[in-house]
Amino acid sequence: MTLFNSIFASVQPEQLSDNFFRLINKDWMLITAGNSNDYNTITASWGATGILWNKPVAFCFIRPQRYTLQFALKYTYFTLSFFDEQYRDVLDFCGSHSGCDTDKAKATGLRTIETEKGNVTFEQARMVIECKKLYSDLLRPEAFLAGDLAARIYPGKDYHRFFIGEIENCYVKN
Numbered sequence: 001m002t003l004f005n006s007i008f009a010s011v012q013p014e015q016l017s018d019n020f021f022r023l024i025n026k027d028w029m030l031i032t033a034g035n036s037n038d039y040n041t042i043t044a045s046w047g048a049t050g051i052l053w054n055k056p057v058a059f060c061f062i063r064p065q066r067y068t069l070q071f072a073l074k075y076t077y078f079t080l081s082f083f084d085e086q087y088r089d090v091l092d093f094c095g096s097h098s099g100c101d102t103d104k105a106k107a108t109g110l111r112t113i114e115t116e117k118g119n120v121t122f123e124q125a126r127m128v129i130e131c132k133k134l135y136s137d138l139l140r141p142e143a144f145l146a147g148d149l150a151a152r153i154y155p156g157k158d159y160h161r162f163f164i165g166e167i168e169n170c171y172v173k174n
Contacts, residue, residue, distance in 0.1 A: 004113055007123055008171035013049075013056040016170055018127065020049050023082055028091045030081040031060050032120045033071035036112055039120040041104060042068040043095030046160070047080070049129070049167070056167040058131050061160040064138075067100040069161060077117060077132050078165055081125040090124075115169065126173045131165025138162075 032041040048059045090108040111123040139159040144150040
């Protein structure tokens with residue numbers, strides 16, 4: 001048994017009973033891309049899960065100026081890691097400091113661990129969704145249909161890049 005398998009149990013996406021509206025918007029998540037030698041993570045509160053192209057998928061969004069974006073573009077997979085409330089300060093730190101000049105894991109005490117596919121998540125996570133990228137694009141101002149939404153959310157015109165990933169694995173804490 002690997003260290004990863006001693007900490008996490010594999011479950012099917014349909015077995016997850018969490019409320020993803022609460023999980024993503026209120027509890028937040030870490031988006032992580034890369035391997036243990038080359039990765040970055042960022043806190044996010046925008047995203048979704050569902051079915052697209054007859055596959056279970058997860059969506060995540062990363063602004064272009066975020067250091068994590070280069071890892072999300074470079075690597076085939078990303079993980080979404082969810083934590084208990086006791087890690088709120090850690091998530092706040094990971095969303096307000098750049099991995100370009102800060103080792104977020106070292107600064108927060110997060111312990112990285114690789115999935116069986118070699119993707120990075122954290123031992124302290126209570127749930128992990130491992131995704132293979134299927135599609136990516138930038139949000140475009142001309143595609144917004146709701147009045148001044150683009151102008152209000154993106155006054156600096158720094159439109160998010162979104163990723164749609166096929167959920168290949170879901171893990172919950174043993």
